[in-house]
Amino acid sequence: xxxxxxxxLMSAAEISNFLSALGVVLCFLSMVVFILRLTGDDLLGTSVxxxxxxxxxxxxxxxxxxxxxxxxxxxxxxxxxDIQLKIKSDVSYKLRSFWGIPSDQLHYLLGAPWTAxxxxxxxxxxxxxxxxxxxxxxxxxxxxxxxxxxxxxEDICLQLGTPPRKxxxxxxxxxxxxxxxxxxxxxxxALVSVIHIKDEGCLVPTCILHQYLKQVSGxxxxxxxxxxxxxxxxxxxxxxxxxxxxxxxETEEVALEEAxxxxxxxxxxxxxxxxVCICRSCSKxxxxxxxxxxxxxxxxxxxEESSDDEEEELHNxxxxxxxxxxxxxxxxxxxxxxxx
Numbered sequence: 374x375x376x377x378x379x380x381x382l383m384s385a386a387e388i389s390n391f392l393s394a395l396g397v398v399l400c401f402l403s404m405v406v407f408i409l410r411l412t413g414d415d416l417l418g419t420s421v422x423x424x425x426x427x428x429x430x431x432x433x434x435x436x437x438x439x440x441x442x443x444x445x446x447x448x449x450x451x452x453x454x455d456i457q458l459k460i461k462s463d464v465s466y467k468l469r470s471f472w473g474i475p476s477d478q479l480h481y482l483l484g485a486p487w488t489a490x491x492x493x494x495x496x497x498x499x500x501x502x503x504x505x506x507x508x509x510x511x512x513x514x515x516x517x518x519x520x521x522x523x524x525x526x527e528d529i530c531l532q533l534g535t536p537p538r539k540x541x542x543x544x545x546x547x548x549x550x551x552x553x554x555x556x557x558x559x560x561x562x563a564l565v566s567v568i569h570i571k572d573e574g575c576l577v578p579t580c581i582l583h584q585y586l587k588q589v590s591g592x593x594x595x596x597x598x599x600x601x602x603x604x605x606x607x608x609x610x611x612x613x614x615x616x617x618x619x620x621x622x623e624t625e626e627v628a629l630e631e632a633x634x635x636x637x638x639x640x641x642x643x644x645x646x647x648x649v650c651i652c653r654s655c656s657k658x659x660x661x662x663x664x665x666x667x668x669x670x671x672x673x674x675x676x677e678e679s680s681d682d683e684e685e686e687l688h689n690x691x692x693x694x695x696x697x698x699x700x701x702x703x704x705x706x707x708x709x710x711x712x713x
Contacts (some may be wrong), residue, residue, distance in 0.1 A: 409702065409705070436671065436674070437559060437560075437561065437672075437673060439586065440463045440561060441461060441464070441547050442460070442461045443458055443459070443460050443461075443564060444458070444459045445457070445459070445568070446458060449579070451570055455522065456522070456524055457520050457521070458521045459518050459520055460518070460547065461517070461518040461519075465550035466510075467510050467550050468508070468545065468547050469498070469507075469509070470505075471502040471506075471543070471546070472503055472525060472531060472543055473504060473533065473541075474502040474541050475500070475541075477539070479541065479565075482494045485591075490587060494546060504529060506523065510550060533572070534574075536575050538575070541567050541582070543568040543569075544568070545566045547565075547566075548562060548563040549562050557589070559590060561588055563586075563587040565587060567581070567583040569581075583596075584596040594645070594647070595647070637654055639676065640653055640674060640676040641672045642674075643662050643667075643669050646662045646665050648662050649675055650663060
């Protein structure tokens, strides 16, 4: 009997030692896996540790084309009887100007559906503007910038009241000449510009107060000043670039205030926040605006983007070999269901 008990105790001791050794091995393997996932490629290189971040949901950005633009020409000399506008359009358009339009009616129409906006603001205006000028059509689609002159007759005097005013001096609406039904709902159908003209009652310099893009879907986007400033600066840079001689360096110097964090030319205005702060290369790695952290849904181009840079970027991404640790990390992600 004693021999049987002795044999049983010895067997239990051996099993306990085996389980202890197995537990140590499992803990060691778990620690190795944790270190590999925590350090990644830096395990065999530097001692910098990068904590793995959770995967971010990828958002498919949508490019929206703006067919026309409007700016002031010789704004210091502008009056209610003579104001010049610089208009650039890639499509045939119609232009209608409103003098002395109440601000509340304008914002009401801007928030209306596209069909209501087109009917009550462009085709047969039903607003209480003091003067509504005739519709001007332009069939040229060359994309060249042209100067249009607007103005009231000498016998008309606008009643704008004293500041703070609730009436806009001038509102210019540019719409597509073609039938809007043949366009996609994301297409921009109209550009509405609110213009202030300096007078004796309000000494603020003549300027464009607000600009709104009206899409065929009915969505209205207000352009921030960064967007317009970047577009104007891009045009100035293009003119300077054309005047350079062939002996100068091919690398274009970008001013600090016009460059992104990679010192590349800023080319994109993000939506819906409308901040102009990144290039195409940076946008590939960002899902939120670096200035306000708003989720990026689409963007406008404020400068041309080279197709050669995109092809080179895609080539480098496709041909870059994966290291052993990267392949091991991808395998662990697949096994744990964290693959992106």
